[in-house]
Amino acid sequence: MPRPRSEKAQQAVLSAMRRAVAAGGYQRVTIEGLAAEAGVSKQTIYRWWPSKAAILGEALLEGEIPGDPPRHEPTDDLAADLHEWLTAAGAHLSRPENIALARALIAVTATDPRLGAALNDRFARQTVAWVSERIEHARALGMVRPDVDAEAIADEIVALTSYSALLGRPFDAARAFAFVDVLMHGIATD
Amino acid sequence: MPRPRSEKAQQAVLSAMRRAVAAGGYQRVTIEGLAAEAGVSKQTIYRWWPSKAAILGEALLEGEIPGDPPRHEPTDDLAADLHEWLTAAGAHLSRPENIALARALIAVTATDPRLGAALNDRFARQTVAWVSERIEHARALGMVRPDVDAEAIADEIVALTSYSALLGRPFDAARAFAFVDVLMHGIATD
Amino acid sequence: MPRPRSEKAQQAVLSAMRRAVAAGGYQRVTIEGLAAEAGVSKQTIYRWWPSKAAILGEALLEGEIPGDPPRHEPTDDLAADLHEWLTAAGAHLSRPENIALARALIAVTATDPRLGAALNDRFARQTVAWVSERIEHARALGMVRPDVDAEAIADEIVALTSYSALLGRPFDAARAFAFVDVLMHGIATD
Amino acid sequence: MPRPRSEKAQQAVLSAMRRAVAAGGYQRVTIEGLAAEAGVSKQTIYRWWPSKAAILGEALLEGEIPGDPPRHEPTDDLAADLHEWLTAAGAHLSRPENIALARALIAVTATDPRLGAALNDRFARQTVAWVSERIEHARALGMVRPDVDAEAIADEIVALTSYSALLGRPFDAARAFAFVDVLMHGIATD
DNA sequence: TCCTAAGCGAGACGGTACGTCAAGTCTTCTG
DNA sequence: CAGAAGACTTGACGTACCGTCTCGCTTAGGA
Numbered sequence: 144m145p146r147p148r149s150e151k152a153q154q155a156v157l158s159a160m161r162r163a164v165a166a167g168g169y170q171r172v173t174i175e176g177l178a179a180e181a182g183v184s185k186q187t188i189y190r191w192w193p194s195k196a197a198i199l200g201e202a203l204l205e206g207e208i209p210g211d212p213p214r215h216e217p218t219d220d221l222a223a224d225l226h227e228w229l230t231a232a233g234a235h236l237s238r239p240e241n242i243a244l245a246r247a248l249i250a251v252t253a254t255d256p257r258l259g260a261a262l263n264d265r266f267a268r269q270t271v272a273w274v275s276e277r278i279e280h281a282r283a284l285g286m287v288r289p290d291v292d293a294e295a296i297a298d299e300i301v302a303l304t305s306y307s308a309l310l311g312r313p314f315d316a317a318r319a320f321a322f323v324d325v326l327m328h329g330i331a332t333d
Numbered sequence: 334m335p336r337p338r339s340e341k342a343q344q345a346v347l348s349a350m351r352r353a354v355a356a357g358g359y360q361r362v363t364i365e366g367l368a369a370e371a372g373v374s375k376q377t378i379y380r381w382w383p384s385k386a387a388i389l390g391e392a393l394l395e396g397e398i399p400g401d402p403p404r405h406e407p408t409d410d411l412a413a414d415l416h417e418w419l420t421a422a423g424a425h426l427s428r429p430e431n432i433a434l435a436r437a438l439i440a441v442t443a444t445d446p447r448l449g450a451a452l453n454d455r456f457a458r459q460t461v462a463w464v465s466e467r468i469e470h471a472r473a474l475g476m477v478r479p480d481v482d483a484e485a486i487a488d489e490i491v492a493l494t495s496y497s498a499l500l501g502r503p504f505d506a507a508r509a510f511a512f513v514d515v516l517m518h519g520i521a522t523d
Numbered sequence: 524m525p526r527p528r529s530e531k532a533q534q535a536v537l538s539a540m541r542r543a544v545a546a547g548g549y550q551r552v553t554i555e556g557l558a559a560e561a562g563v564s565k566q567t568i569y570r571w572w573p574s575k576a577a578i579l580g581e582a583l584l585e586g587e588i589p590g591d592p593p594r595h596e597p598t599d600d601l602a603a604d605l606h607e608w609l610t611a612a613g614a615h616l617s618r619p620e621n622i623a624l625a626r627a628l629i630a631v632t633a634t635d636p637r638l639g640a641a642l643n644d645r646f647a648r649q650t651v652a653w654v655s656e657r658i659e660h661a662r663a664l665g666m667v668r669p670d671v672d673a674e675a676i677a678d679e680i681v682a683l684t685s686y687s688a689l690l691g692r693p694f695d696a697a698r699a700f701a702f703v704d705v706l707m708h709g710i711a712t713d
Numbered sequence: 714m715p716r717p718r719s720e721k722a723q724q725a726v727l728s729a730m731r732r733a734v735a736a737g738g739y740q741r742v743t744i745e746g747l748a749a750e751a752g753v754s755k756q757t758i759y760r761w762w763p764s765k766a767a768i769l770g771e772a773l774l775e776g777e778i779p780g781d782p783p784r785h786e787p788t789d790d791l792a793a794d795l796h797e798w799l800t801a802a803g804a805h806l807s808r809p810e811n812i813a814l815a816r817a818l819i820a821v822t823a824t825d826p827r828l829g830a831a832l833n834d835r836f837a838r839q840t841v842a843w844v845s846e847r848i849e850h851a852r853a854l855g856m857v858r859p860d861v862d863a864e865a866i867a868d869e870i871v872a873l874t875s876y877s878a879l880l881g882r883p884f885d886a887a888r889a890f891a892f893v894d895v896l897m898h899g900i901a902t903d
Numbered sequence: 904t905c906c907t908a909a910g911c912g913a914g915a916c917g918g919t920a921c922g923t924c925a926a927g928t929c930t931t932c933t934g
Numbered sequence: 935c936a937g938a939a940g941a942c943t944t945g946a947c948g949t950a951c952c953g954t955c956t957c958g959c960t961t962a963g964g965a
Contacts, residue, residue: 145940146930170444184943250443253436254360256501292511302496311446321482329519335909374912550824564938626823633820634740636881672891686872691826701862709899715914716956754917
């Protein structure tokens with residue numbers, strides 16, 4: 144019967160978090176600044192989120208997911224699919240605000256492993272599932288050795304993007320492709 | 334004529350930093366707590382280090398380097414060398430205090446990319462160099478294809494350990510070995 | 524057709540105010556606490572009272588008035604009447620909850636002189652009137668000098684009880700009687 | 714050996730408290746406002762004073778004491794001395810800032826009886842001592858009855874000023890004099 | 904040997920942000 | 935349509951650390 148939660152306030156906070164992280168990095172975000180920027184009172188923030196990290200988590204889940212850029216229609220050519228995905232990921236991480244968000248996710252994870260693990264799980268799961276599925280598909284076509292651990296490979300590709308975002312390296316597509324080619328050789332049937 | 338820098342105070346600070354990070358994580362370390370724990374005045378800390386991150390950097394450089402565990406004598410068997418290295422790295426990262434230190438390094442990097450890049454460079458360089466060298470050695474023996482980018486492979490192995498430390502996963506040796514085996518296949522001459 | 528003011532809610536608030544003041548002092552009373560204690564919504568309180576002080580005022584007027592204890596039948600013996608009144612006042616102010624209420628009245632007065640004056644006027648007026656009347660009666664009997672300002676004396680007696688309540692001194696009947704006796708000498712016809 | 718307490722900061726806070734009380738009343742004084750007005754950090758205030766009331770106490774003790782205006786040379790004429798004291802007190806309490814300070818003292822006392830009692834004791838003691846002494850002096854001269862309780866009389870005079878300040882009445886000198894005259898009659902030897 | 908300039912502990916200082924509390928206003932639904 | 939429930943903005947609370955700034959006390963060189 145009480146007044147319902149203000150959807151507007153909530154969205155304003157999440158949006159402010161995204162902007163603030165993009166602007167100055169997660170570390171510099173303050174609850175007070177967030178509240179001011181969102182035109183919302185601190186109390187409202189504390190009412191709905193237990194921590195700064197939780198706000199970031201929700202903000203990330205609402206927005207585009209870093210490391211999970213739009214994926215195109217899969218084909219029967221595994222190498223081509225991975226190239227395409229990596230190209231898209233590279234484009235995603237070439238935008239400064241996306242690097243900042245990805246780094247914020249990493250900072251939270253390094254700081255609060257429990258929450259970080261939950262968030263990472265959510266973000267990585269889709270990517271890992273998609274890549275695994277592509278590999279299994281290729282295996283079904285007889286192009287991948289039966290003893291290859293598809294998830295381990297998928298995981299490693301996530302590690303690659305995470306590490307790149309962490310170091311803020313300009314995502315080196317050539318190097319990534321070279322790596323994928325090695326992988327392709329590694330998993331291919333002889 | 335002035336009194337020289339107190340080696341004792343400096344060591345006490347670095348040691349306090351290591352203990353504090355191991356105990357509560359980098360985020361919770363405060364300069365005040367560090368000073369109290371080390372029995373040193375805040376002024377002394379500010380005199381010698383420009384930031385908390387710098388103290389961590391020096392503390393890491395003085396101690397054992399995370400991700401850079403003791404490496405054994407290389408052999409002619411690349412796969413065996415990598416297995417051995419990964420086993421050692423896994424053991425290193427199975428100790429909670431080492432995970433904490435590695436995570437602190439990641440947190441600093443995610444927060445202050447400039448400083449973080451410098452630190453990571455220092456820590457990763459040796460590992461990358463060592464792995465690259467092993468690959469080149471194997472290539473010289475005719476066991477690795479000429480077009481393989483050794484550094485990209487080495488880099489990817491660092492990414493693997495970094496990502497593991499970040500998520501705090503119990504280091505899964507079996508999976509790591511499976512991945513290395515794929516790599517071996519991938520880089521091997523046909 | 525509008526629903527009438529809920530007498531029950533109103534009484535619950537006033538009663539909660541009395542209990543809260545007795546328990547923790549006026550300063551610690553909060554509207555929220557009052558609402559919760561009375562099982563009433565804040566809005567209801569704000570609808571009917573303009574301020575915390577106003578609630579206290581109404582609560583005091585409804586309950587027994589501090590400094591205005593039950594007065595007995597007056598006699599022709601002024602000193603005896605005053606002794607009796609002071610005894611009753613002393614008994615009244617020896618109960619902690621009455622001290623608390625009296626102090627609350629003083630706190631309000633010290634804080635909001637306008638409202639405080641109105642309240643004090645209400646509470647003091649009766650006492651002053653009664654004492655003045657007794658003095659005038661005695662004067663009519665030829666026992667009080669014609670130039671004595673009865674109201675000034677009455678006022679002073681109120682000041683005495685107010686000051687005692689403020690300091691929370693155990694009401695010292697002997698001292699009060701001594702003072703009254705001096706007054707009696709002071710106003711008596713030679 | 715640490716840096717010594719800043720006398721300037723302390724004085725600035727006390728002065729700010731006096732000004733703030735005079736301007737808006739004790740209730741409206743906030744620590745934050747005090748800090749801002751004094752150009753001092755909140756921490757500095759909390760370091761040296763346990764409560765807002767304590768600051769007021771010290772501010773009052775440093776300044777002129779309300780209810781304890783300058784006292785002139787005593788004479789052998791008790792009535793004249795009391796008249797003079799009351800005149801001075803009336804002048805003191807006719808200045809709005811002094812009324813505000815006196816009311817602040819009362820508000821603190823009504824709110825925190827323990828601290829209030831301590832403060833009142835300090836302020837009232839001198840006045841009570843001085844008046845008592847005057848009465849005793851007059852008694853030594855044979856002008857006051859032996860059974861009169863000098864302290865009770867003195868106390869009552871303090872109650873009179875306190876009550877006047879509380880109600881914020883323009884201090885009515887005529888009425889006060891009338892009261893003193895009654896007292897004089899009351900205590901005089903027959 | 905003593906002088907003296909810096910190092911050092913201690914901790915006060917002006918700040919910023921924290922997370923909490925209550926004030927007073929505003930919706931919403933229920934009786 | 936009054937009233938309970940409670941979300942909302944506002945603003946102060948008292949605390950924790952920040953990085954800077956004295957203090958008075960070592961503690962070496964260089965004189």
